[in-house]
Amino acid sequence: MTTDPPAGPRPRRRGAALEQAILDAAAALLAEAGYAAMTMDAVARRAGTNKNAIYRRWPNRAALGIAAYRRPAAAADLPDTGELRGDVLELLRRANRTWSSPSGDILRGLLAGARDDPDLLDRLQQQAGDGGSGMWLTVLGRAVARGEAAPEALHPRVATSAVVLLRNEYVTRGVPTVPDHVLTEMVDEVYLPLIRGRGTPPDER
Template identity: 70%
Template sequence: MAETRRRGAELERAILTAAAEELAESGYEGLTMDRVAKRAGTNKNAIYRRWPNRAVLGVAAYRHLVTAAVDLPDTGSLREDVLELLRRANRHWTSPHGAILRGLMAGIGVPELLAQIRDEVGDAGSALWLTVLGRAVARGEARPEALHPRVATVAVALLRNEFLTSGVPNVPDAVLVEVVDEVYLPLVRAR
C-alpha cells in the first residue's frame, strides 16, 4: 500500500517539528534544509516554498516549539503577577528552549527576524503583559494611562537587558524583585 502524500498543514507541522528537533540537537549553526527535509520525510523544495531560507525556518520552528496556551498568573496582586511572569521568563531563558532562542539570536543576522524573535517570543508578547496590567487597572492598582505596550513590557525588557549585560542566562531573583519594586510598580501605579 502506497504512503499517502502529506500536504498543507500536516506537511508544515512535520517540517516545523523536524526543524525544531534539528535546532534542539544541533543549534542554529547545524540547521540545514537538507537535514530538515530528510527528518521530515520530504524534499527541500517543499521547505523552500514555505520558508525562503534557514533563518526564517529557524524562527518559525522556534515559534512552533514554544507555542502553547500560556496560563497567566492571576494572584489578585500586580506585584505577584509581574514577579511570576519574570520568573517564568528567567526559567525559560535557562531551559533547552532558551538555549535554542539564544542560538537563534546569536546566529541570525537579519534585523527583521531578530525583531520578530524579540517581539513575539523574547518577551512572551505584549498581550500577556497588557492583560496582567489591565487586571491591575481594573482593581485600582495601576493607572489606566499605563496600558501601553512599552510601559506594560518594561519589566521584561529590563530582564532581557540583564541577560545581555551580565552575560549569564540566569538572573538572580533579587534582581527580579528590584526591577518590580523599584522600577515597574512606581511606573504603573496610580499617583
C-alpha cells in the same frame, strides 16, 4: 556535533504531522549546533522529507528558524493572583523558565546567527518588538481596574519593561538562568515604582 537519526523507511506524513516533524528537526539542529547548522538540507534529512516540502511552508531559513523557536510557546492562561505584583512575578518566572530551557538554547542559536543574516535579524526584531505587549497590557489593565495603577500606566513600553529587563540578563550578561531574587528586585525596585509614577491611582484622587 549533530547526529541525524538512523536511516530507514518512515511512514508518509502530511499536513500537521509533517509540519511538526520539520519544526522538531529545525529546533533540534538549532539547539545542538546553532543557526549555521540549520540548513534546509539538514532539516530535510532529519525530518525525513525533501526541501520542497519545507519551502512550501516557509520561504527561507530565517522564517523556519523563527517558527521553530515559536513552536513550543503554547498560549497559557494569564496569571490572576489578585494583585499586580504577583501577576508580574509569575509572568517573569514563566519567561525565565522558558529562556533557561531548550527553547532558550534555540533562541541563543538564532541570535548568534542573526549577526550574519539580515533577514533573520529583522524577523527576530519583529518577533521581540512588542515583548508580548498584549499579554502585559492585559495584566496591567486588570491592575488599573482594581485601582492599583492609573490609566496613564497603560503604555506598551511601560507594561513590558519588566520582561525587557529579564531579556537583558540573558542577552547582555549571558546567564543560563536568572535567580528568583533578581526577578523580585526587577518587580519591586523598577517595575512597580515605574507604574506608581505614571499618575495617581483612581482611589487616591
